[in-house]
Amino acid sequence: MTYPAATGDLSAAPGTDPQYERSAVIDLAAIRHNVRRLADAASPAKVMAVVKADAYGHGAVPVARAALEAGASWLGVAHISEALALRAAGIEAPLLAWLHTTESNFAAAVAAGVDIGCSGWELERIVAAARDQERPARIHLKVDTGLGRNGATLESWDQLVGEAMEYQDEGLLRVVGIFSHLSVADEPERPETDEQLAVFREVVAVAEDAGVDLEVRHLANTPATLSRPDTHFDLVRVGLGIYGLSPFEGQTSAELGLRPAMTLRTLVSQCKDVPDRQGVSYGLRYHTSGPSTLALIPLGYADGVPRVATGGPVRVAGRTYPVVGRIAMDQMVIDVGNIGPAGADLFGAEAVLFGNGNDGGPTADDWAVAAGTNNYEIVTRISPRVPRRFINESPAVGRSAAERSTAEQTAAPHPGAKAMP
Numbered sequence: 321m322t323y324p325a326a327t328g329d330l331s332a333a334p335g336t337d338p339q340y341e342r343s344a345v346i347d348l349a350a351i352r353h354n355v356r357r358l359a360d361a362a363s364p365a366k367v368m369a370v371v372k373a374d375a376y377g378h379g380a381v382p383v384a385r386a387a388l389e390a391g392a393s394w395l396g397v398a399h400i401s402e403a404l405a406l407r408a409a410g411i412e413a414p415l416l417a418w419l420h421t422t423e424s425n426f427a428a429a430v431a432a433g434v435d436i437g438c439s440g441w442e443l444e445r446i447v448a449a450a451r452d453q454e455r456p457a458r459i460h461l462k463v464d465t466g467l468g469r470n471g472a473t474l475e476s477w478d479q480l481v482g483e484a485m486e487y488q489d490e491g492l493l494r495v496v497g498i499f500s501h502l503s504v505a506d507e508p509e510r511p512e513t514d515e516q517l518a519v520f521r522e523v524v525a526v527a528e529d530a531g532v533d534l535e536v537r538h539l540a541n542t543p544a545t546l547s548r549p550d551t552h553f554d555l556v557r558v559g560l561g562i563y564g565l566s567p568f569e570g571q572t573s574a575e576l577g578l579r580p581a582m583t584l585r586t587l588v589s590q591c592k593d594v595p596d597r598q599g600v601s602y603g604l605r606y607h608t609s610g611p612s613t614l615a616l617i618p619l620g621y622a623d624g625v626p627r628v629a630t631g632g633p634v635r636v637a638g639r640t641y642p643v644v645g646r647i648a649m650d651q652m653v654i655d656v657g658n659i660g661p662a663g664a665d666l667f668g669a670e671a672v673l674f675g676n677g678n679d680g681g682p683t684a685d686d687w688a689v690a691a692g693t694n695n696y697e698i699v700t701r702i703s704p705r706v707p708r709r710f711i712n713e714s715p716a717v718g719r720s721a722a723e724r725s726t727a728e729q730t731a732a733p734h735p736g737a738k739a740m741p
């Protein structure tokens with residue numbers, strides 16, 4: 321039997337809005353809660369909410385607003401283009417962008433009052449942009465204390481500080497910050513965090529001796545914010561934690577007082593009874609071991625679900641089933657067992673790949689295990705094809721009436737949905 325029957329006996333389609341077919345539901349109350357939790361941990365240091373990569377897939381503008389409302393005082397992104405998008409949305413908070421190329425638009429950053437991370441090579445270009453805009457640039461010097469990615473080398477540090485100070489004296493820029501990034505803070509037992517911290521203290525001292533008057537020194541990411549108060553300095557840069565996810569293996573979000581903000585859900589789009597030894601999906605890597613019912617889950621790797629994550633959990637009608645067979649571009653399959661006509665009840669039911677886990681349901685951490693990756697990647701890679709649906713938006717100041725009404729419509733329940741989270 322196939323549900324709905326091929327005769328087309330389905331009386332009415334449950335809805336026509338794509339966000340009810342499949343969505344990443346973003347709980348902005350969870351974001352606000354997490355920011356408050358991290359701000360408590362960081363205090364008296366301030367919080368920079370890291371909203372790069374579309375807020376790790378959660379939606380940069382709504383997340384940035386929620387984070388600021390809950391007490392974050394800075395925003396951080398990788399690319400200047402991401403910063404400009406936040407400014408274009410009317411967000412005026414202090415904002416830092418730290419990863420550039422020779423094609424980065426430093427002039428636009430200066431014009432928009434975006435602080436610029438500077439590892440060294442950018443300095444001349446930033447100065448040229450400041451001249452062009454007739455406005456001093458605000459820069460944060462980035463030092464590589466051991467991660468081996470961007471940031472000035474220790475050998476080049478004195479010279480970089482000296483050159484930056486000369487430009488500052490000329491009124492072309494202001495060195496407002498010094499920062500670095502930790503490499504193993506998610507593994508608190510490792511010694512390298514202490515080593516990076518010691519180097520960071522030294523380079524800050526060198527700069528201060530050279531007369532740099534800093535607004536902010538910043539080093540800590542989420543794991544360091546939660547486990548290493550000695551790394552907090554004036555500002556912590558937190559990403560993963562504001563999305564409610566744990567950076568520590570073996571420690572859950574709940575144990576850290578965090579609430580996962582993203583739920584990835586869709587509707588079961590077909591259920592059918594199949595015989596013993598039915599092969600499933602490309603490559604026929606899975607065969608049923610008896611007559612069974614297969615439920616089709618209309619999400620796939622084009623939606624950002626990792627193709628390698630066969631076995632990843634899907635929650636339907638209060639039970640969790642592993643994905644069987646290969647995950648395809650648009651769809652995947654769960655084998656719900658030999659349930660016969662009960663398959664009709666599953667057709668159209670909500671299918672949750674991951675959420676806050678409160679009801680014992682699957683989490684992004686489970687999918688990270690299935691895919692052999694981390695929870696950062698699971699949420700961040702959910703593709704733009706999946707509509708984001710924002711819930712628990714608070715009536716924030718500064719949004720236009722038109723924006724508010726869109727948000728309210730977005731948060732409204734839909735008559736056709738069986739059980740939206």
Ligand SMILES: Cc1ncc(COP(=O)(O)O)c(C=O)c1O
Nearest residue numbers: 370501541542557558559560561
């Ligand atoms: C420079 C920098 N700071 C802070 C963060 C935030 O890290 P986390 O998400 O672990 O809090 C990132 C993220 O990768 C980063 O690149």
